Amino acid sequence: MGTSSKPVSKSVSSYCYQCVAGPDLMKVDVIDGVPVQIRPNGSAAAVHPAHGKVCVKAFGLIQKTNNPNRIQTPMIRSNPRKGRDQDPGFRPATWDEALDLICGKLIDTRNKGLTDESGFPRVAASFGGGGTSTVYMGTFPAFLKAWGPIDMSFGSGQGVKCYHSEHLYGEFWHRAFTVSPDTPMVELIISFGANVEASGGVCGVRRHADARDRGVKRIQVEPHLSITGACSAEWVPIRPKTDPAFMFAMLHVLLHEVERDRLDVPFLKARSASPYLVAPNGFYMRDPATRKPLVWDLKSGQAVPFDTEGTDPALDGEFVVSGVEVGPDDKTWQHEAVSCRTGFGRLVDHIAPYSPEWASGICDVPAGMIRKTALEFLEHAHVGETIEIDGCTMPFRPVAISLGKTVSNGWGGYECAWARTLMAVLIGGLEVPGGTLGTTVRLNRPADNRWSSVVPGPDGFMNYPMNPTRKGEFNETSGSRHAHTTLIPLAANSPWSQALGPTHLAWMAQKQGFAHLPDPTPPDVWFVYRTNPVISFWDTKAVGEAIAKFPFTVCFAYTMDETNHMADVLLPECTDLEGLQLIRIGGSKYVEQFWEHQGFALRDPASNPMGEARDFTWIATQLAKRVGLLEEYNTAINKGAAGVRLFGANYDFSLEPEAEHSVEEIWDSACRAASAELTDGAESQGLEYYRQHGFRTVPFPKRRWYLYPAMAEKGLRFELPYQERLLRIGQELGARLHEMGITWWDRQLREYEALPHFQDLQSLWEKAIEAQYDVKIGDYPFWLLSARSMQYSWGGNAGIQMIHEVAANVAGHGGVVMNPQAAARLGLSEGDRVEVCSPVGRTDGAVILRNGIRPDTLLMIGQFDHWKTPFAKDLKTPSMNGLVPMSLELTDATGSGADLVRVAVRKATGDAARAGK
Ligand SMILES: Nc1nc2c(c(=O)[nH]1)N[C@H]1C(S)=C(S)[C@@H](COP(=O)(O)OP(=O)(O)OC[C@H]3O[C@@H](n4cnc5c(=O)[nH]c(N)nc54)[C@H](O)[C@@H]3O)O[C@H]1N2
Ligand SMILES: Nc1nc2c(c(=O)[nH]1)N[C@H]1C(S)=C(S)[C@@H](COP(=O)(O)OP(=O)(O)OC[C@H]3O[C@@H](n4cnc5c(=O)[nH]c(N)nc54)[C@H](O)[C@@H]3O)O[C@H]1N2
Ligand code: SF4
Ligand SMILES: [Mo]
Numbered sequence: 077m078g079t080s081s082k083p084v085s086k087s088v089s090s091y092c093y094q095c096v097a098g099p100d101l102m103k104v105d106v107i108d109g110v111p112v113q114i115r116p117n118g119s120a121a122a123v124h125p126a127h128g129k130v131c132v133k134a135f136g137l138i139q140k141t142n143n144p145n146r147i148q149t150p151m152i153r154s155n156p157r158k159g160r161d162q163d164p165g166f167r168p169a170t171w172d173e174a175l176d177l178i179c180g181k182l183i184d185t186r187n188k189g190l191t192d193e194s195g196f197p198r199v200a201a202s203f204g205g206g207g208t209s210t211v212y213m214g215t216f217p218a219f220l221k222a223w224g225p226i227d228m229s230f231g232s233g234q235g236v237k238c239y240h241s242e243h244l245y246g247e248f249w250h251r252a253f254t255v256s257p258d259t260p261m262v263e264l265i266i267s268f269g270a271n272v273e274a275s276g277g278v279c280g281v282r283r284h285a286d287a288r289d290r291g292v293k294r295i296q297v298e299p300h301l302s303i304t305g306a307c308s309a310e311w312v313p314i315r316p317k318t319d320p321a322f323m324f325a326m327l328h329v330l331l332h333e334v335e336r337d338r339l340d341v342p343f344l345k346a347r348s349a350s351p352y353l354v355a356p357n358g359f360y361m362r363d364p365a366t367r368k369p370l371v372w373d374l375k376s377g378q379a380v381p382f383d384t385e386g387t388d389p390a391l392d393g394e395f396v397v398s399g400v401e402v403g404p405d406d407k408t409w410q411h412e413a414v415s416c417r418t419g420f421g422r423l424v425d426h427i428a429p430y431s432p433e434w435a436s437g438i439c440d441v442p443a444g445m446i447r448k449t450a451l452e453f454l455e456h457a458h459v460g461e462t463i464e465i466d467g468c469t470m471p472f473r474p475v476a477i478s479l480g481k482t483v484s485n486g487w488g489g490y491e492c493a494w495a496r497t498l499m500a501v502l503i504g505g506l507e508v509p510g511g512t513l514g515t516t517v518r519l520n521r522p523a524d525n526r527w528s529s530v531v532p533g534p535d536g537f538m539n540y541p542m543n544p545t546r547k548g549e550f551n552e553t554s555g556s557r558h559a560h561t562t563l564i565p566l567a568a569n570s571p572w573s574q575a576l577g578p579t580h581l582a583w584m585a586q587k588q589g590f591a592h593l594p595d596p597t598p599p600d601v602w603f604v605y606r607t608n609p610v611i612s613f614w615d616t617k618a619v620g621e622a623i624a625k626f627p628f629t630v631c632f633a634y635t636m637d638e639t640n641h642m643a644d645v646l647l648p649e650c651t652d653l654e655g656l657q658l659i660r661i662g663g664s665k666y667v668e669q670f671w672e673h674q675g676f677a678l679r680d681p682a683s684n685p686m687g688e689a690r691d692f693t694w695i696a697t698q699l700a701k702r703v704g705l706l707e708e709y710n711t712a713i714n715k716g717a718a719g720v721r722l723f724g725a726n727y728d729f730s731l732e733p734e735a736e737h738s739v740e741e742i743w744d745s746a747c748r749a750a751s752a753e754l755t756d757g758a759e760s761q762g763l764e765y766y767r768q769h770g771f772r773t774v775p776f777p778k779r780r781w782y783l784y785p786a787m788a789e790k791g792l793r794f795e796l797p798y799q800e801r802l803l804r805i806g807q808e809l810g811a812r813l814h815e816m817g818i819t820w821w822d823r824q825l826r827e828y829e830a831l832p833h834f835q836d837l838q839s840l841w842e843k844a845i846e847a848q849y850d851v852k853i854g855d856y857p858f859w860l861l862s863a864r865s866m867q868y869s870w871g872g873n874a875g876i877q878m879i880h881e882v883a884a885n886v887a888g889h890g891g892v893v894m895n896p897q898a899a900a901r902l903g904l905s906e907g908d909r910v911e912v913c914s915p916v917g918r919t920d921g922a923v924i925l926r927n928g929i930r931p932d933t934l935l936m937i938g939q940f941d942h943w944k945t946p947f948a949k950d951l952k953t954p955s956m957n958g959l960v961p962m963s964l965e966l967t968d969a970t971g972s973g974a975d976l977v978r979v980a981v982r983k984a985t986g987d988a989a990r991a992g993k
Contacts, residue, residue, distance in 0.1 A: 082107045088682040089117065089770025090653065092134040095869040096206040097277020097667040101771060102130045104137075104653055104682035111138055111653050111682040123662070123673040123773050126282040133869050136879045140634075141653045141683055145875065145946035147633040148687025150174035151646040158624035158642045160943065166646060171690065171698075174645050178601075179702035181628050182223075185600045186703070190224045192597050195553050197225040200599035204607025205870060206234040206666075207518075207575070210719075211659045211679075212652065213605060213632075214693030215709075215742060218717035219700050222708035227599060229558040231579025232607040233870075233939075237614070239481045240972030241489025243518070243576055244566040248540050249497050249795055250507055250783055251526045252514025254666045257476030258781070259283040261463075261510040264456040265294040266449060268319045268492065269480030272668070273304040274864040280668035281866075295449060297322065297441075298480070300893065300935045301928025302863050303886075312449075313930050315440040316859040316976055317837040319483050322446055323495035324834055325435035327427045329450035330502050336391075340459045340504030343471065344391055347787065348501050348794050349537070350420035351389035352382060355401035357409060358830055360535070360800050361416050364400045369535050369800075372397070372418070382536055383791065392421045404807035405547050419798030423498075426831040438836075440930075453477070457503035458510070465509055466779040473503055474510030482861065486966060486974030487840055491832045494796075501796050507783035514783065515666045519568040519576070525663055530786040537795040538787075541568040545808035552816060557582040559593055563813075563821060564971050565805050578971025580614060580962045586622035592817040598622075604631040605649075610638035611871045612939050614960040614973065615916055632692075635875055637945045648689040653682040655691050656739055658746045658766065659719055663776050670781050675773030676720070676750040678743075678766035693718075693739045707733045713742065722749045726757035803830045806969075820964060827969030844965035845978060849915035856914060856978035858898075860934045860956050865889060871939045874948035890953050891922040892981070893935035899925055902981060909984040912936075914959035914977045920988035921954030934979065 084105040093099040101117040101124055114135050120128035152174060154165035169177075185198045192198050201220060203209035210217060220226050235243070239254055246252035257265050260283060272280045284294075288307070296305035297312040297319070305311040314322060330339065344350040351371040355361040360369035361379070368381035371389035379397040380387055394417045401409040417425075432443035432450075439446070456475040463472035477496045484493055497506060505511030520529040520541065533539030543561040544550055554561040560569075560577025567573045585596035610620045616638075623629070623642045631640035632649045640646055649655065662674030685691070700709035714722045714730040722729045722745050729745040729752070731737050737745075744763040751761045754774050766772065779785055787794070795801065806828020813821055842853040867883040868874060883889040892910055904910060908923045912934065919941055929935060940953035960977045967973055983989075 084112070087115070088680045089767070090679045090682060091211070091659065091661070091677045092130050092137065092652070093208045093211045093659070094133050094652070094872065095277060096208055097275065097280055097669070098208065099211065099659060099661055099677065100124065100126060100130045100134065100278050101128055101661070101677055102134055106682050109684060111141055114138060117770060120771060123671065125669060125671055126278040129278050129282070131278040131281070132867055132882055133873060133879065136873050136876045137652050139876050139878045140873065141651060141686070143635060143876065145635045146686055147635060147646050147648045148689065149648065150688065152177065153644045160620055160641070164641060164643070171688065174647060175698050175702055178630055178645055179699065181601055182703050188600070191555070192600070194594035194597050195555060196557055196594065196597055196599070197227040197555065198600040199223060199603070200227040200230055200601070201603040202228065202230045202232060202607050202609065203605050204232050204234065204612070205872060206238060207572070209606040211657065212655065212692065214655060214657050214691060214696060215713055215718040216692055216696040218709050218712035219696040219705070221712035221717045222700055222705040225555060227556055228574035229556040229560070229577055229579055229582040230602070230609070231575060231582070231613070232609040233612040235576045236579050236972040237481070237485060237975055239479070240485040240576070241493045241968070241970050242479060242484040244970045245490065245493040245497070246514060247517060247519045248566055250514045251517045251520055251529050251538070253518040254515045255478065256513055256515050256668050256670070257478055258510050258513050259287050259668060261474055262287065262476050263292060263474040263510070264452060265292065266453060266477045267294060267296050267304065267308070267480070268323070268477065269298040269483045270478035271302045271304045271480055271864050272478070273307060274302065274866045276668045283668050299859070299861060299930045299933045300863065301926070303866070305928070311928070312441055312445060315438070315838070315930070316861060316933060317488055317841065317974065318439040320488050320491035320495065320834055320837070321430070321435040321438040322441060323492060323499070324427065324430035325432040325446045326450040326453065326499060327495055328430045329432065329447055330454065330499065331424050331427050333447070334454060338454055338459060339502045340471070341391060343504030344420065344501065345389050346793070347504070348796050349798055350391055350418060352419045352798065353379065353395065353397055353416040354419055354422055354798060354800070355399070355409070355411055355416055356414055357401055357403060358803055359401045359403050361397055361399040361401055361411065367400070367402065370397060370399055390418060392418055392424060394421065404804050404811065423797040423831060430834060453499065454503065457505060459503055463509050465782070466777050468779045468785050470782060470784050471504050471508040472510050473505030473508050475503065475505060476500070476512045482974050482976060485972040487835065487968045488837045489968055489970065489972060490827055491834070494832055498797050501794055506794055507787070509782060513781060515664050515669070518572040519570050521570060525780060526783060527780055527786040530783060530790060530792065532790055532792060536791070536793045538792055541570065542805065543567065543569060545805050545812060547812070550812045553594060557585060557596065558971070560971070562593070565809060566970060578967060580967070580973065581971070583613065583619050583622050584962050584964070586625065587618065590820060598626045600628060602626050602629045604629065604639060604643070606632070606872065608637050608639045608871055611942060611955070611957060614957060615962045616941070616958045617917060618962060635946050638943060641944050647695060648687065649695060650681070650685045650689050650691045652679070654685045654689060655679060656681055656693065656743050658743055658750060661771060662773055664781055671776055672778050673773035674776040675754055675771060676766070677771035678747070680767050691739045693742055697736060701736055706736060710734070710737070718742070718746065720746045720749050720753070722746065724749070724753060724757060727752035727760065729760070797831070799830045802828050823965065824967065824969040841966065842978065844963055845915055845961065848961060848963055848965065851915045853978060856980045857932070858934045858979050858981060859932060860912065860914070860936065860959065860977050860979045862939070862956050862975050863935060863937050865937050868938050871942070871948070874940060874942060875945045877947060880947070880951065888924060888926065888935070888937050890951065891924040892954060893924045893926050893929055895929045895931040895933070896925045896927060898931040899923060904983065909989050910981050911984045911988050912954060912959065912979050912981050914979045916961045917958035919954040919958055920984050921952065934981065
């Protein structure tokens with residue numbers, strides 16, 4: 077894209093982390109101080125999983141930096157009234173004026189107390205893009221740390237609209253905040269709506285392309301033919317939200333239609349809870365003395381604690397056993413000679429009704445195809461084989477099932493996550509080469525790598541930092557406006573937990589609180605960066621109305637957008653190619669980032685800031701200084717709040733706590749500490765080194781991609797198939813909530829089943845909408861879904877012309893994707909403007925006819941419907957987000973919901989019809 081004939085005056089090292097599939101490394105060519113071209117970083121080819129390349133979105137950064145619509149000075153609102161229909165009347169201000177205004181507000185707030193009358197933090201903050209904002213916000217996290225409690229419960233969709241059940245149950249079962257096939261070794265991938273060719277970033281695309289070269293087969297199960305489906309071996313057009321039926325039927329084939337020894341019986345006995353005996357009330361039968369779960373030892377013909385050496389536990393069967401059973405709140409039952417089935421046996425019985433023939437009618441997929449898929453899964457499992465990685469012998473199971481976000485959130489997410497993880501366990505393919513792997517930990521600690529989070533917990537399983545549910549330990553107040561530690565035991569309480577709480581409840585509460593929770597209050601001060609909930613959330617109208625009532629909102633602003641339209645102050649920060657920052661790279665990160673190296677990479681400014689934009693670290697330092705928290709702020713940086721701890725066992729590059737430090741001084745210390753960390757204190761090269769080299773890594777052993785060796789070394793088991801712990805926790809949670817008088821979470825309590833049963837999710841959705849809006853569901857005959865686009869990172873780059881231009885060449889963008897037969901029935905043709913309505917809202921767009929979509933399904937790619945973001949607002953691109961309700965009824969026990977809704981379509985009239993002209 078370099079168009080100038082002038083020679084490149086310098087090449088600057090940087091990284092792109094515009095979507096969660098990063099970070100990826102790149103070079104920026106600069107001519108006379110102007111960045112003109114993004115290039116792959118060739119010197120990273122040997123260490124980076126995509127050989128130093130970046131995806132199309134990174135190439136948009138040149139236009140992003142020079143976007144004429146950028147906010148170039150701080151701006152202060154002059155119109156006190158807020159709302160979509162109000163002109164905010166922003167006027168330019170100096171940094172001094174803007175910072176004085178914000179810090180005055182913060183000092184007043186602090187004087188009132190860090191928490192308000194409801195016990196909620198007075199300061200709230202929302203960041204977008206699944207946590208990626210952190211790598212662009214310099215030392216701002218250290219400012220937040222210095223401040224004290226911050227409420228992060230006002231979300232933008234990351235979490236509740238994301239792979240939410242996978243996030244929570246994945247972390248619980250195998251330290252898997254997200255899950256990936258071991259793509260470089262897998263032979264068969266069965267994907268339920270995982271659109272990896274659009275969502276997997278440059279590493280995902282590279283790994284899957286290499287896998288196809290090796291002859292890997294992918295079966296894509298989803299209602300519309302995505303980019304991923306289009307380059308898969310098979311597309312199975314399943315009916316929306318019926319995936320649990322398909323997966324339960326696969327389990328049926330594995331458990332009822334093939335010989336047992338085709339499963340990995342040794343793995344099931346040693347590495348899962350399959351042999352644990354279940355007592356009459358549904359909890360494990362335990363040894364009275366040690367309270368350890370019992371297994372039936374086939375060698376000695378008696379029940380023994382699960383960890384007894386030299387036993388051969390029965391996988392299946394019913395045995396007469398005495399012991400003690402422990403239920404909720406330590407309720408115990410003594411049993412004398414009662415009949416107990418193993419957890420595995422209970423599973424076999426539980427799955428019996430769910431045959432492929434049963435599932436076929438639900439999923440609209442022929443029984444033969446479901447059966448064939450299950451058998452192929454088994455054929456590719458290579459049960460019994462091993463492989464050596466870094467001198468460590470592990471099972472080799474080259475088959476994996478992946479789930480997309482809409483399959484793993486909302487109701488049905490538990491069933492799908494459980495069935496997928498369980499199928500991996502049945503063939504010994506969880507966390508082993510070729511199989512199903514977790515990528516990264518976010519809720520468990522320590523979070524530096526997955527192995528160190530393998531800490532022994534109860535009953536031979538890994539520990540999990542569950543929010544307490546026992547009497548006396550339960551948190552009746554959460555300190556967050558969505559009550560995550562009260563309602564969601566699995567959300568834990570790590571720095572990430574608030575973002576993974578039921579964030580829509582925070583928005584809903586602003587309109588009408590929830591009985592027996594503290595009164596809802598808006599935050600006194602709300603900070604917003606790189607997120608646009610007024611576009612990305614559900615019922616975007618209601619979200620906008622809630623935001624308009626917040627008394628004081630500070631948005632870091634790149635251009636105007638629908639959320640910062642309601643702000644009181646806009647602060648322009650140095651963007652991607654302008655700011656300075658050092659981040660961690662390597663190891664394993666979400667999506668498909670599996671590295672054999674780890675270390676640090678620098679984002680070195682390639683351009684002077686546009687206008688008055690300032691480096692985020694400078695802004696954070698100014699805030700800390702002016703609020704009187706400089707010492708706490710520097711101390712937080714020293715302790716690692718900005719990504720690198722500045723001291724270690726044999727080095728110390730800590731900042732003088734009481735002094736104000738320049739941006740370069742801070743990052744120089746971070747670079748020195750990073751060098752020291754990687755060399756165990758031997759070296760300490762600073763900023764100059766990273767400017768020259770861009771990044772620095774040391775090897776990350778590949779065996780650490782797999783949790784299995786750490787589990788085996790500690791003698792631990794995966795907590796499957798039977799969810800005894802969750803059953804107990806659900807009952808305790810129910811008791812606690814009822815003691816508080818809360819009955820509105822009862823529907824969610826039912827998800828705490830030891831073995832999930834099938835629920836008719838389609839009718840659950842339909843009934844919830846009929847009840848909430850007093851409509852007839854028959855008037856809304858289509859399911860509306862959304863899908864990722866490789867060109868767009870959420871709505872974050874929707875205002876960039878080049879991205880739109882590229883996307884316009886890729887099928888499906890910019891309108892309402894519809895099956896031609898369905899369109900013909902409504903008299904619609906390609907390009908017709910249509911109005912799409914749900915009981916909550918409406919949008920309009922142009923019909924895009926595609927055979928690759930079910931006739932009962934519509935699709936709108938991405939998240940659009942912008943009315944303020946420059947350029948994006950002129951695209952007339954529809955989005956589902958104004959049409960999807962925020963609904964307690966449609967919230968699952970983990971606190972998430974799904975991006976789908978029932979809609980009606982009709983030819984547009986009036987303004988909507990003219991919009992496209
Ligand atoms: N329809 C639909 N909606 C969805 C989803 C979906 O699949 N379909 N997915 C959901 C999921 S999983 C997620 S994680 C969320 C994500 O949703 P969000 O986290 O809200 O992300 P974005 O929409 O990217 O919002 C980014 C905002 O930051 C601004 N911005 C971009 N770059 C910069 C910058 O350099 N500086 C500043 N100050 N601002 C910048 C952009 O203009 C934009 O307004 O969306 C959810 N919403
Ligand atoms: N380029 C790019 N990459 C990204 C992002 C981005 O914005 N842009 N965002 C990142 C984030 S935060 C996330 S959460 C991930 C999401 O990654 P994915 O989950 O892979 O993303 P989507 O394309 O939104 O998934 C939608 C797919 O699910 C299918 N689907 C919808 N409903 C159902 C259903 O009921 N059953 C089945 N089987 N399929 C269904 C749709 O047909 C569609 O193909 O992507 C990440 N990567
Ligand atoms: S996949 Fe693309 S947008 Fe995402 S971080 Fe990598 S280069 Fe950036
Ligand atoms: Mo997401």
